[in-house]
Structures are given as structure tokens and as C-alpha cells.
Amino acid sequence: MQKLIKNGSLTDNHWTILKVASGPEVLQAAPGKSFIVPLQFWKKYQDEIQDYNGNIAVWLDSDERPEQIGERLQKLQLIALNFPLFTDGRSYSNARELRQRFEFKGEIRAIGDVLRDQLYFMSRCGFDAFDLRQDQDPQLCLQAFSDFKTAYQSSIAEPDPLFRRR
């Protein structure tokens, strides 16, 4: 079943998340694929990543920061931010920082404990792809983005807070 929401609709997920920072042999064993690798892996195996003929993205855990990705951040087409638990709110700040401070234009994907009732907030912080937790009903989740018709704060789609628009 499809569990990925991207830009407001269900879509196939081509990316494989590498959960633990194993060795670069993972890449050699699976040429031409798309991997989302942990930050440590990204930092440690830059050469192997450069040589790889597939796609590489990075995921940050909630205690890691975008600035740790380094100068190649802008070259990435996708950065995933993990929610170890849905109540861990740190990745919201990471998403905002990626969009606002780093002006990152690629995909920001929510991974981990990604549930229906947090999708609206995530999208307003700059997430545009959602790798839902296995038990989530994707159709039900699609409705989450219209939970609220308006908000006081700015968002990525709406750069002005309400007080500048009222």
C-alpha cells in the first residue's frame, strides 16, 4: 500500500531509508537505487557517495541540525527529518530552519512516527512529503491538510503572518 504523501497526493516511494550508519558496502551491493542515509554515513562516506550511480539523500534525527550536513546541503534533492516519537517536536524547528535560513528548495520529508493529526503543523513548517507510519490510513491523512482554512502564523506557502494580510 502507498504510504507516501507528496505535495498533497499519494505517490510511490522510491527511496529506501538506511536506518543505521553501516558501511559503504550497502551502496556497492545495490547500484542505481535511491537511499536516504543517516547523517553520520553522509559525513563519513562522502567519496563513496560521490561515486555512487544512484540517488542519495540525508535524514536527520531530531537531535541533529541542518548545519551539520555541511556545504553540500544545497545539492541535495531531499532531506528527511525524523520523528522518533510524534511528541518530539524538534524536527519542526529543523524544517523551518531548512526553509527559512538555508532556503532549501528540495523535498523535506517527514519520517518516523508520522501521524494524521500532526500533518497540518508539519506542512506549515515546510515539510512537503510525509512517509506515514505503517498503521495510518493514507486517504484519511490526506484530509489533514485542510484541518484549518487559515492560520495566524506565516508558512512556507504564505510568507506573511496573518497580521500583515488582514
Next chain:
Amino acid sequence: MYKYDGYDHQMLADRVVQFQDQTERFIAGKLSDAEFLPLRLQNGLYIQRLAPMLRVAVPYGMLSSVQLRKLAFIANHYDKGYAHFTTRQNIQFNWPNLEEVPELLGHLAEVEMHAIQTSGNCIRNTTTDQFAGVAVDELEDSRGYCEIIRQWSTFHPEFAFLPRKFKIAVCGTAVDQAATQVHDIGIYLVPGPEGEVGFRILAGGGLGRTPVIGQEIFEYIEKQHLLTALDAILRVYNREGRRDNKYKARIKILVRETGVEEFRNKVLKEWNLIKDSSLMLTEDEIQRCKSFFTDPAYRELENNPPQLTKYLDQDLLFTNWHQQNVHPHKIKGYAIVTVCFKETGVAPGDVTDIQLQQLAELADEHSFGEIRVSHKQNIVLADVPQDELYTLWKKLKSGAMATHNLGLLTDMICCPGGDFCALANAKSIPIAESIQRTFSDHEELKNIGEVNINISGCMNACGHHHVGNIGILGVDKKGEEFYQVSLGGSSKNSASLGKIIGPSFSQQQIPEVIEKIIAVYKTNREADEKFIDTYKRIGMDPFKEIVYAKAD
């Protein structure tokens, strides 16, 4: 008062639908307990010892008579005829059914009320001085800024899952009645170098298990930077606040563990990145929010009119009430009236549906249709013409709302405690009642003068015991309820935290202990020195000596 426009109404309507859907999914078993928990908490809904408890937001304590009537209706239809004013200027209902909560929220939305973010690990209701806008010592009315903060913090997408709850207070008066320094963020309106009013911002204050006075993060910032400064502090906290231990998760622990210098640097670094962003306030927005809090149509009146003074000469009870419960108003001929809900035998903060109705009528007749809730769980009628005070008092008296103990020993802050709250270690309401019974003579209370006793049933400190001149904390000792007494706390400008006097006491001992403490004060006080000042001068030892003296 702030009036909702189409945007505000839309958000509230969407919220009601959203919570209805969440509740239905929970009841249908599609949402687990753990997943529903933060959702219901962010809607003010606790599952308590006896029944759910719903906490309704009263932004910075302001209520209209229309809203009061709606609250009376809710108390009557969904509760057992009671409501409870909290120390966060909010109001709680203790008996609603879970299934009925969405419907109840619909009723609240009709009068621009809700339960959004009254609980949970998010930014809570912003509080301020209950005399804002009418106080004689005010630099500037704080309520417009409270409203700006309310909007910024409502459904803030980045800060809905903080490490822990987060409380903000704003103070615009010379005498701090908002306990500003013991908030996660405390904001003072202050004159800047050029005399223009701006903000001084503290962070890391708080009560609870580890009471701390807030530390200065911004000595002075101009008004337009209010929200960017708050955003910067919250971002640092959201990322770096501890999430491994809920007892160490408040911002006060982060500030302490990081060190205030380093914490300030982190905030400034963040702030520099966003201070010129679209979040910078506009003069239009400041004026728009302030425009909801303009003066009502005051009449030209004289101070101390004969309709007041003649009764002050005649009626001793009225005079007592006038002395304690009536404060000077910035406008000539008007007065601020505090309706004290600390009748002996009634839990502090408890109010009946009938009293809510009566208050609504009194607000309409005597105070431009508005009331305020104070963090001391009392109600304020802020704009009463002095020549109507006697009439008002008589009406209050007939509704059992004319207790004249404001600021006196029996005007206690008290949490719901073990009678209602699942977190409590010990009961608190019976303690308050036993003290009130011991000190029942009004002349004696007046003689003792200003003392606040604050009572919490557990170390979460909802009764603010750390900042009570006398603080009482319920503790559990091998399954028995005991009470720890502290002295010297204050939430005023020279805020201080109480120190524990010694080993704890049983419930039966408490009234006697308080009597002894008061006796030491009376023996030692100089002239008309207040309890807190005597304590600061003579220290703990004389109190300790008498309280723990062995009987001969």
C-alpha cells in the same frame, strides 16, 4: 475587549470540527490513548480522578457578561452547577462527559471562547495584571500585547510539541500583580533609553518542583521585535530543552544548565536571523490590537461622592469591604472592585452557575459589561462608579460574594488538590478551610494585615506555594498526607521563593502552626510592617523556634 473577526471565527470553527473528529476516532478505537492524550490536552481536556476536567481559556483574564452567561449555562448543563477559577486566570469544569465535550466547545465558540492550549506541552494562556488598563501605576496597558502574543502562540505549528508546558506573563504596572518573574517568559513594559515604551524580557522563571526566578534575556527591545524575540527564545528551547526527563524539561532547567550567558547568546544568534523577517510587528498591528482595549464611556464623576461617604460612616461591614476589596482607579470617580471568592467552607476559586449569572448582571449594571479573573482566583469589576459601590456591595452580599478578606490571611490561593486532582499527593481544600475557621475574626484579620497563604497539593505547585508569604505543600509520607510549610515567598516585584521551615506537619497541626507563625510576626513587627517585611528582617529562626518548641 478583543472582538473576533472572520479569521478568528474560522479558526475556532475549524478547531471544533477537528476535535469532534479526533474524539470520534478515539471513541471508535482508531486513535490510541497515547495518541489522543496530547490532542485532548491541547484542548484543555484532562481525564481526572472522578471525571474529565475541561479547562477553558480566558485570555489574560478578560470576560464579557455574554461570556459569563454562557459559562453559567455550561456549568448548569454540563457540570454540576459549578465552575472553578484557576491561578492561570482560566476557568475549569470538573464533570463534563467526554462525548459531550465537542458540543460544549461549540457553545463556547459562539461567544468567542475555547479550550485551546490550556494544557499540554505547548504555549499556554498568556496572563497579565488583572488591573490592566485601569491601574493608577500603569506605564501602558498590557492587554493589546497579550492579544498579539495570544494570536502568535495559537496553533503555532513549530511549538505545538515543546519539551514541556510554557507560560508567558506580561506586566505593564509598577506593582507586579502578575507574578511575572516566575514564568517561563516574563515580559515587562519598560521605558527605553529614549523614553519610548518597549519590553524587558526574562526567561527561565517558574514554580513547580524547582522554583526559579527568571533571568534577563533582553534588557530592552523595541515593540516591533516582541514576536521575533519570543520566537527566538522558543526555538532555542524547543530544540535544546531536555526531553529525557519531564521533571527537567522546563526552560528554567535549560537556562540553568546552559548558563544564562550562553543561553542568551543562543537566543541572540537566532534572533538576529529573524528579527527583520515578516514576523516583525507592524505599527498598524500594534495599533489594531491596542484599539480593542480603549477606555469605555466614562462619565465625569467626583471622587468620594456623598453616596459613598455617607455609607462608609454608617455601615461597618461595608466599610470593611471597601477597605479591603476596593482599589483606586485611574479615572476620577471610579473604583476597581475585587469580588473575593474565599468564603469559609467554599473551595477557593469555586463559583456556582447562579453566581456567574449574578456577576454577569452586576457587570452589565455597574462595570460596562466586563469582568476580569485574577491569578489569585478572584473576580474583578474594573470600572465601577464610586457612587454605585454601596448598591453593588449590597447585591454582592445577597449573592454571598461580599467576603471582605481580599489580601488578608484568609484570601488564600489553593489548588483543587487531592479531592479532585489525580496528580495531588494530599488534599488542599480542607487545609484552606481549617485555616479560615481558625482565623474567623475580621478585626483580628485586619490587625494581622497582608499575608498570602498559598497551598498546593503536590510539587507541581498549581497553588503557587513557593511564592506564598506562607506556603503549604502537600506531601506523601508512606501513604499519609503531610504538609510542608515554607516562609518568605513573594510574587511581587522583589520576587522571592519561600524557605522550608522544617519537618512537615499533619493536617490537624496546620491551623496551630499558622497561629504560631502569626504570633511570632505580631510580637516582632515594627509599626505597620507587613508579614513579609518582618520575615525578611528577622529571618527564619524566631519562627522555627516557636513552631517547633516542645510543650512544657
